[in-house]
Amino acid sequence: MRFETKCVQSGYEPKNGEPRVLPIVQSTTYKYDTADAMGALFDLKSDGFFYTRLANPTVDAVEKKIASLEGGVCAVMTSSGQAASTFAVLNICKAGDHVISSSAIYGGTFNLFNKTLRDLGISFTFVSPDITSEELDKLYRENTKCVFGETISNPSLDVLDIERFARSAHSHGVPLIVDNTFATPVNCRPFEFGADIVTHSTTKYMDGHACALGGVVVDSGNFDWSASGKYPMLTEPDESYHGVTYTKTFGKAAYGVKMRTHLMRDFGSMQSPQNAFLLNLGLETLFLRMERHCSNALKVAKHLESLIPEGKITWVKYPDLESNKDHALAKKYFPNGSCGVISFSVAGGREGALKFMEGLRLAAIVTHVADARTCVLHPASTTHRQLSDKELEECGVTPDLIRFSTGIENVDDIIEDIDNALKPI
Numbered sequence: 104m105r106f107e108t109k110c111v112q113s114g115y116e117p118k119n120g121e122p123r124v125l126p127i128v129q130s131t132t133y134k135y136d137t138a139d140a141m142g143a144l145f146d147l148k149s150d151g152f153f154y155t156r157l158a159n160p161t162v163d164a165v166e167k168k169i170a171s172l173e174g175g176v177c178a179v180m181t182s183s184g185q186a187a188s189t190f191a192v193l194n195i196c197k198a199g200d201h202v203i204s205s206s207a208i209y210g211g212t213f214n215l216f217n218k219t220l221r222d223l224g225i226s227f228t229f230v231s232p233d234i235t236s237e238e239l240d241k242l243y244r245e246n247t248k249c250v251f252g253e254t255i256s257n258p259s260l261d262v263l264d265i266e267r268f269a270r271s272a273h274s275h276g277v278p279l280i281v282d283n284t285f286a287t288p289v290n291c292r293p294f295e296f297g298a299d300i301v302t303h304s305t306t307k308y309m310d311g312h313a314c315a316l317g318g319v320v321v322d323s324g325n326f327d328w329s330a331s332g333k334y335p336m337l338t339e340p341d342e343s344y345h346g347v348t349y350t351k352t353f354g355k356a357a358y359g360v361k362m363r364t365h366l367m368r369d370f371g372s373m374q375s376p377q378n379a380f381l382l383n384l385g386l387e388t389l390f391l392r393m394e395r396h397c398s399n400a401l402k403v404a405k406h407l408e409s410l411i412p413e414g415k416i417t418w419v420k421y422p423d424l425e426s427n428k429d430h431a432l433a434k435k436y437f438p439n440g441s442c443g444v445i446s447f448s449v450a451g452g453r454e455g456a457l458k459f460m461e462g463l464r465l466a467a468i469v470t471h472v473a474d475a476r477t478c479v480l481h482p483a484s485t486t487h488r489q490l491s492d493k494e495l496e497e498c499g500v501t502p503d504l505i506r507f508s509t510g511i512e513n514v515d516d517i518i519e520d521i522d523n524a525l526k527p528i
C-alpha cells in the first residue's frame with residue numbers, strides 16, 4: 104500500500120462478515136476457555152488480549168496503522184502526548200542516567216524533563232537545535248542514554264537536523280528520539296533520516312478535530328540495544344516479568360514490548376478504545392488535511408511577510424518561507440510542506456499580540472493547535488506561563504510570539520480575518 108492508502112486502510116482488516124468499520128471494543132477484559140490459554144498470554148508466549156490496560160483490539164488496530172505510517176516495527180499508544188514523551192524516555196532511563204535534549208521543544212515536555220524527570224534523578228542537558236556537531240559531541244557522558252528533539256518545534260518552529268543529530272547520537276551508542284507531532288508522517292518520516300524512536304501527541308493533526316487526547320511511541324526496530332552494554336533493562340533478564348530478556352525474545356520489537364509489559368503495566372497510561380476510534384477517523388483523512396493546512400499556511404505566512412514593510416507585522420517564522428533560517432532544512436525534510444503552524448509578532452509586542460488576538464473572529468483563542476479550525480494562542484501568557492524569561496528565551500518563545508494554527512478553511516477567509524484584526528494595530 105502507498106502512504107495515502109495506508110492512512111485509509113491499514114491496521115484493521117475485517118474478516119468475512121465482520122464490521123467494515125473498526126469496532127470500538129468497549130471491554131476491559133477477554134474470555135478464555137482454560138486458565139492455561141490465558142497463562143500463555145501472560146508469559147507472552149501467544150498473541151492475544153487479556154486486559155485493556157495492556158492491549159485492546161481497537162487500540163491495537165490503530166497502533167498498527169501508525170506503525171505502518173511511520174515505517175516502524177511497533178507502536179504503543181498512550182493516553183496523551185505527555186505520557187508518550189514520559190514513556191519514551193523512562194523506557195531506557197532511570198535515576199542516575201543522562202539525556203541530551205533540544206531546548207526547542209514543547210513547553211510541557213520541557214517541564215516534564217527539567218522538573219519532574221530531574222526530580223526522579225535523571226539529568227538533562229538542553230542544547231540549541233543549531234548547536235554545532237563538535238559542541239554536541241562534548242556533551243555526551245558515560246551515563247547518556249538518549250538524545251531527544253522535535254522535528255518542528257512547538258511553538259518556536261525550529262527544524263531539527265534529524266540526520267545530523269542521529270549521526271551524533273549513534274556515534275556515542277545512543278538512540279535519537281524525535282517528537283514528530285507537527286510534521287506528522289505525511290510530511291516527514293524521521294526513521295528515513297536515522298531517528299530510532301518517534302513520539303507523537305496524536306491530539307494534534309493526527310486526530311485533527313480536537314476531539315480526543317492521545318499519544319504514541321513508535322519503534323523503528325533499527326537501534327542495536329545490545330551493542331553498547333548501556334541498556335541492561337532490555338538486554339538482561341527482567342525479574343519483574345518472568346526473567347524475560349526483551350532483546351532475545353522479541354528482537355527488533357524489544358523496546359516496544361518492554362514499554363507495554365513494563366511501563367504500561369505499572370503506570371497504566373493507556374489509550375481508551377473510544378479515543379482510539381476517533382483518532383482512527385482522523386488518520387483516514389490525515390494526508391488530505393495536511394496538504395490543505397500547508398498550502399493555507401504558506402499563503403498566510405507570505406501575506407504576513409508582505410505586511411512587514413508597513414510596520415504592522417514585526418517578524419514571521421514559518422519553515423517554508425524562503426527567508427526562514429531553516430528553509431534549507433525544511434526543503435530537505437519536508438519537500439511537500441512542513442505544517443500549518445506559523446509564529447509571528449505584531450507591532451506593540453506583548454500588548455499588541457493580545458489586542459490583535461482579541462480582534463480575530465474566525466480564528467479562535469484556544470489552548471490547542473493543529474486542528475481543522477484556525478486557532479491562535481499567546482504562549483507566553485498561557486502554555487509557557489510557568490517558564491521564566493530565561494527559559495522562554497531558551498525555548499525560542501519570546502513574549503511577543505503569536506502562535507497561529509492555520510486550519511483547512513478557505514484561505515481568503517483566514518486572511519480577511521487577520522487583516523480585520525490588524526486594523527487597530
Ligand SMILES: *Cc1c(COP(=O)(O)O)cnc(C)c1O
Nearest residue numbers: 183184185209257284304306317
Ligand atoms: C501537545 C504536544 C505534546 C503534548 O501532548 P498532549 O497530547 O497535549 O499531552 C507533546 N509534544 C508536542 C510537540 C505537542 O505539540
